[in-house]
Amino acid sequence: MNGAPSLHSQLSNWCVHFNCMMHQYCDAGIAYEDVRDPHTTPYSYPCFKDNNCAERCAHAQYPTEQEIIKQEQEIHQKVSTFLSNLACGLCPVCEQPIQYKESIGLSQYAYPCGHRLGTVLKEKE
Numbered sequence: 001m002n003g004a005p006s007l008h009s010q011l012s013n014w015c016v017h018f019n020c021m022m023h024q025y026c027d028a029g030i031a032y033e034d035v036r037d038p039h040t041t042p043y044s045y046p047c048f049k050d051n052n053c054a055e056r057c058a059h060a061q062y063p064t065e066q067e068i069i070k071q072e073q074e075i076h077q078k079v080s081t082f083l084s085n086l087a088c089g090l091c092p093v094c095e096q097p098i099q100y101k102e103s104i105g106l107s108q109y110a111y112p113c114g115h116r117l118g119t120v121l122k123e124k125e
């Protein structure tokens, strides 16, 4: 592996209301800016259990072991379905037969539906 934290460890670390910081507010309606710790660089957010600052947000809530296992199973099932559809020549998004694929930049698309299949990694030259 590449040293990245396991899926289980990542899922256990995220507040259940965390919805990615490209949003201004989490799913509990809390502004990320209001709960960050301004004394750390980069800022620490209570959205991540390992920042040890849950007291900065009254809504911080981390998933139970049972919820983590359920999420892991759902993710594994989605990946498995995605890969088996792809192996069978079906678009993993809409399950229509793929007639041809085309790469645009680093993305590969299925046609005729036009759904994005993923990133094409260039061979080392």
Ligand SMILES: [Zn+2]
Binding pocket: 091, 092, 093, 094, 095, 096, 110, 113, 114, 115
């Ligand atoms: Zn499709």
